[in-house]
Amino acid sequence: MLFRGPDVLLVRRAKPPRAGSWSIPGGTQELGETVAEAARRELMEETGLSAAGDLVLIDVVDSIARATDGRIAHHYTLIDFAAFAAPGKARPGGDSAEVAWVRLGDLARLGIWPPTLAVIGKAARTLGVPAER
Numbered sequence: 001m002l003f004r005g006p007d008v009l010l011v012r013r014a015k016p017p018r019a020g021s022w023s024i025p026g027g028t029q030e031l032g033e034t035v036a037e038a039a040r041r042e043l044m045e046e047t048g049l050s051a052a053g054d055l056v057l058i059d060v061v062d063s064i065a066r067a068t069d070g071r072i073a074h075h076y077t078l079i080d081f082a083a084f085a086a087p088g089k090a091r092p093g094g095d096s097a098e099v100a101w102v103r104l105g106d107l108a109r110l111g112i113w114p115p116t117l118a119v120i121g122k123a124a125r126t127l128g129v130p131a132e133r
Helices: 035-047 104-110 114-127
Strands: 002-004 007-013 056-066 072-084 096-103
Touching: 002 114, 007 035, 007 104, 007 114, 035 072, 035 096, 056 114, 072 114, 096 104, 104 114
Parallel strands: 002 072
Antiparallel strands: 002 007, 007 096, 056 072
């Protein structure tokens, strides 16, 4: 995820899971790609932006969804990195339908998956993202 001042860059998912929902950029790691390389590639593909410096590992989260019969429908392991954004204009691409810079104080109204909200908060604290004034 990328920060610019007190704002975090979100993407609106174009595809399942969570199609239509706001989230942080991310996607599938390709064979032979490190997790940091995958994070940088997905940032560029989904937002047109890159990190201004090193990526900081924030957390690892499991997303497990069950079918109506109780069986596992899918299981994703999400490895969350954060950084400040390099200069440039965000634009949607890849699996994102829309991008937006959102103030940290406005995140709750977007219906973001609770574990993602927690990771964004942890990233903001870890990076020392300035609080809103």
